[in-house]
Amino acid sequence: MKVNITKWSSVSTWHWDVNEECCGICRMQFDYCCVDCKVPGDDCPPVWGTCNHAFHMHCILKWLNSNQQQQCPMCRCEWQFKSDQK
C-alpha cells in the first residue's frame, strides 16, 4: 500500500519567545497579558532589559514611571531596554 498526504489541517499555539514563565511584576504568565489588558497579543508584548529580565511592557513601564531610579525590579541593575529583542 502507498499512502500520500494531500491535505493537512494542523493546529499550533503561539507563545512569546521568553525563557521565564511569568512576568516578575504581575506574576501573570507571558502567555496571558498583563493585568490591565484583556487579550494577549501584540498589544501587550514582553520586553527585555539588558540584564535579560523580561516583563510585560506595560508592567515595566508602570514600574519605571513610578520610581526615581530606573532599575530592573529583579536585579537592581540600571534598566536599559534591550534593543534587539533576542
Place this chain on the structure above:
Amino acid sequence: MNSNVKKLGITSTGGIGAPNKKTLVIKNFKQLPKTSDTFEEDSWNKLLSAIQSIQNKQPTIYTQEELYRTVENLCSEKLYSNLYQKLEFQIDKQTERSLLKLVNQTGDIITFLHLINMCWQDHTSQLIMIRSIFLCLDRTYVIQNNQHLRSIWDLGLYYFKHYLLKFPDLVRKVNIGLLENIQKERNGDRIDSDLMHSLVKMLTALQIYNTFENEFLIETDKYYTIEGGQYMNDNEVPEYLKHTQDRVNEEYDRSIRYLDPSTKRPLIAVVEKQLIERNVSNILSKGFNNLMVENRIEDLSRLYSLFQRVNAIKELKVAFGGYIKQVGQSMINDAQKEATLIQDLIELKDKLDNILELSFSKNQILVYSLKESFEYFINLKSNKPAELIAKYADSKLRSSNKRMSEDDLEVVLNKLLILFRYIQGKDVFEAFYKQDLAKRLLMDKSASIDAEKSMISKLKTECGTSFTEKLEEMFKDIDLSNDLMNSFRDSNQFSSIGIDLNVYVLTGSNWPVQPPSTVELPVEFKEYLDVFSQFYHKKYSGRQLKWQHGVSHCIIKANFPLGKKDLFVSLFQTLLLYQYNDKSEFTIRELQESTKIEIDAIKRNLMGLLNSKTDILLRRGKQKTQPLELDDVIEFNSKFQHKLMRIKVNSIQSQETAEENKKTNDAVTQDRQYQIDAAIVRIMKDRKALNHNTLMTELFTQLKFAPKPVDLKRRVESLIEREYLGRDPENPMVYIYLT
C-alpha cells in the same frame, strides 16, 4: 262645598253706541253647606263593606273611584284619625283570622308551605287594593305623622309579622319547610323554586329572614361537612374536584334563584370551607401527583381555581414544588438515563410550563416555585448536569446534527439556556463547552457559525461579558488564522509545499490546553511545518509555535490493491498508516517506537482503523472485543474495500476521552480553589478579623458555585500556612488578616 267668598267685579267699556255700564255681582251662599250627621258613619260603612269584600275576595259593589272619593272626602273633613284606627283594626283582625287558620294545619310540610304562601300572596294583594282605596289617608295623615304611624302597607306587614311570631310554630314550620326543600334539591330532586322565592321574599319583607339565614347556613355547613368527608373517601380526586365545582356553581345558582342576594357570600364561603379548605391536604396528597403525571390540564385548572377561592395557593405551591423535586431528583439520580437526561429535563420543563400556563394562569408564586425546585434538584448532583448541558449543546451545534433547521435549533438552545440558568456550576459548563467548541472549530464540525455566535451571545446576556470573553476570543483566533492562511497561500512558500496545508494559530491561553505531544514526524512533514514557521516568524517576531498534533487532521490518498480512496484521518492515523508504506505488519510496540505517539493515543487511533466498517488494518488472531495489547500484531488489510470514495475514519478525534473529561473537571476544581482563596483574602482584607462561621456564611454568599465546607476549611488552612491569615492568639475560632 267651597265656602270661600268671592266677589268679582267686571267692568267693561262698551263699543260705539253702548256707553252704559254693566255689573256682574256674585253673591255668597246664604248658608254654608253642611255635611250630614251620618256622613262619617255612612262613609265608613261603605268602606267597610268594600274592605270585607276585598278580604273575602268578592267584587265590591262600589267602584274604586267612588271609594277613593269617599276616603278623600273623609280626609278633607279631617276625620282621618278615626278612619285610620278603624282601618288598622280591620287589618289586624283579618290578618289574625287568616293566620289562625294555618295554626293547626296538619299534613305535610310542603302543603303547609303552599298554604302560607297563598295566605301571604292574598294578604299582600288585598293590602295593595286597600291601599289604593285609602291612598289619600296614606298621603295626608300618615305623612304628617310619620313618626308614630305606619303606612297602610307597613301596617299589613306589621300585623302579619306580629301574628306569625305570636304563633311561633308557623315561623318554625316555614323555616323547616324551606330547609327541607333545599336539602331535597341538593340531593337531586326538583322543587318549586317559585314557591321558595316567594317565601324567601316574604321573610325578607317581614324582616325575619335573618333567623332563616342562620339556620340555613348551619344546615348547609352540616350537609357539606358530611359530604366533604364522604365524597372525598369514595371518589378519586378528579371526580371530587368536579363535584365540588358543580356544588359551588349550584349554590351560586341557588342564591341567585331564590335566596336573598346577601346570602350569596356566606353561603359560598361555607361550601368552600367544607368542600375545599378542609380537604386541601387530602386532595393534594391523594391525587395531585397523579394529575401532574397524567398532565390533566383540565382537572388541574379546576383544582387551581378552587384552591384560589380558599387561598390555598401556598399549599399548592408546596405540592407543586414537591412534585417537581421528586420527579427531577429521580431523573437526575438515574445513572442509566444520563444520555437522555437533558432532553428529558427539557421535556419536563415544557410540560410544566404548559401546565403553568393553561391550568395555573401563570401564577407568580407557582412560577417561582418551579424555578426554585429546578434549581434545587439540578444542583443535587454537583457538576454532572452542567457537564451534560454543555454536551447537549455540543450535540446540537455539531454538523452531524444537520437535520435541524436554524429556527428549531434556536428554540432548543433557548430551552437549554433555561436549564443552564438553574445550575450553580456555571464554570463547569464553561469548561466543557469550551472544550467542545474547540473541537468543533478546529475540526470544522460546527453546524453553523451563526448558531454558534447566537449561542455565545445568549450566554453573554445570561452571565455577562467576562463569562464569554474567552469563547469569543476563540472565534477571533479562527478568523485571524483564516486571514493568515490566505496570505500564506498567496506567498511563494506555499507553492513550494505541494500539499494543501492549513494551520490554525491559536492564542494558547484562550483554548483548552492540550497535553504536549512528542511525535516523530516524517521528514517531509517537518519541512512543511518549517516552511510555515518561517512564514509566521517573518510576520510575528518574538513568537514561537507549539504544535498541537493531537487535534490536527489530514486527508490522505491511499492506493489500496482494490482501488484508490481518500481517507479523512487524524494526523496520528496518518503517521501510523505511513509506516505501512514500507512494510505490511507491525506490533503495536513497534508502531509506538517509530512514531513516538503515546500508547493510549495509538490504541485509540488504531481502533478507528480496525473498525469493522473501515478495516484498513487487521489485528492478527484476536477477537475484536479484546483490548489491544502491546504485542498484538497489526497488519495491512490487502482486501480492503469500501463503497464510498471518501472515507471518514477520524471520528475518534472529536470524541471526548475519559482522560480529557477528568482533566476538564480537574481544571474546574483547580480554578475554584483559586476563587475560594481570592474570596477569603478579599473578605479578610476588608474585615481584618472574623470568626469561622461568619467567614463561612460570607463565602457562601460570595462564591458563585456551591462549595463544600470541608474544601473551604482546607483553603483557610492553606492560607494560614502561606501566612495570608493567622489565628487570633486569644480565640482560636477567630482568623485575622495578616499584612
